[in-house]
Structure formats: C-alpha cells, structure tokens
Amino acid sequence: MAQPEPGQGEQGHGEKDPRVYLAAERTFLAWIRTGLALMGFGFVVARFGIFLRELGVSGSQLPLRSSAFSVWTGTGLVLAGVIVNTISAVEYIQMIRELRTGVYAPGTPSKAGVTLALVLAAVGLGMAFYLAVVR
Numbered sequence: 001m002a003q004p005e006p007g008q009g010e011q012g013h014g015e016k017d018p019r020v021y022l023a024a025e026r027t028f029l030a031w032i033r034t035g036l037a038l039m040g041f042g043f044v045v046a047r048f049g050i051f052l053r054e055l056g057v058s059g060s061q062l063p064l065r066s067s068a069f070s071v072w073t074g075t076g077l078v079l080a081g082v083i084v085n086t087i088s089a090v091e092y093i094q095m096i097r098e099l100r101t102g103v104y105a106p107g108t109p110s111k112a113g114v115t116l117a118l119v120l121a122a123v124g125l126g127m128a129f130y131l132a133v134v135r
Contacts, residue, residue, distance in 0.1 A: 024095050031088030031112070038081030046074025069130055073123065080119060087112045 049070025091112060098104035 020099060021096070024092065024099065028088055028092040031092075032085055034116070035081040035083075035085035035088065038084060039078045040081075042074040042077025042079075042081060044074070045077060046071045049074070073127065076123065080116070080123075084112070084116060 049068075091110075095104065
C-alpha cells in the first residue's frame, strides 16, 4: 500500500491534513497584516499633509502648500487596506470550503496579490511623479 505524499490526507487529498488548514490560515493572517499596514501607512500619509499645512500656518518658514494630494493618497491607501482585508476574508472562506469538498486546485496565482501589487505600483508611480514634479 502506497503512503500518501507529505501534506496529503489519508485519501490523497490535502483536506484531511491539518497542516493544509494551518497554511491557509497563515496566508490569511499575512493578508490581514498587509491590509493593516496599508491602512496605517495611509493614515500617516494623510496626516502628514495636514501636519505640513499646520506648520505653514503657524508662521514657519516652510512654504504653504495644499495637502490635498497626501490626503487623497492616504485615503486611497486606507481604502486599499480595507479592500485587501475584505477580499482576503472572502478568499479564505472560499479556500476552506474548497479544501473541505476536495475541489481545491493548487498552483493558481493569487488574483488579489497580483492586483494589489499593480495598484501599489501605480500609487508609487503617482507619488514619485508628485515628489519629482510638484515639489
């Protein structure tokens, strides 16, 4: 009788092995951490623009500038964090359901991960453009 592969259950499916569920939970928690980091960074970006505006009003020698870009960028990053956390919760529930029924197909790329990477690249390009041109 052949032994199942490591990570496989008694019937050859990963849904019986607790390590598969724990790996899915670790991935889910990593997505939650990413979403929280995005929200925290967005808050800092938005508040930094307001801080610079207050410095300008208080009589500092810094030139007064509009903080609208940083507020909108920060708000966008906070919303991106909320979206990441929501999508990660939905995908985690879906993955657990697929593991239980045995229809999970490993090896498919994470659509949420690729989308997040592209959105953050666009935000980074926008911020770089702002810093290079608008300064």
